[in-house]
Amino acid sequence: MGALRQQFIEDNQGHRIAVLLPIDDYNKMLERLEEMDDVKAYDAAKASGDEVIPFDQAIKEIEAKRNDL
Incomplete structure (x- = not known):
């Protein structure tokens, strides 16, 4: 796959809370x-x-089991 192209979403304190990736x-x-x-x-x-x-x-x-039901 090689290097992932990613972006992060951060909250107000700068903590990473989500990742954006290309769909592929x-x-x-x-x-x-x-x-x-x-x-x-x-x-x-x-x-x-x-x-x-x-x-x-x-x-x-x-x-066969299904037919027996």
Whole structure:
């Protein structure tokens, strides 16, 4: 992403209370945060020791449970 172009909003005492970012920088930050969340979820799933099943099978089981309701 490189250097962020940012501006700060300050209160009357000069304390920074908000940040202004170009929308492209903001969107890139959101994308990276989402990627980090995905990595954390993957790591947690791997560490859980739960049984691994194929995605298609999981969908079929979820749909079957939904149909039973």
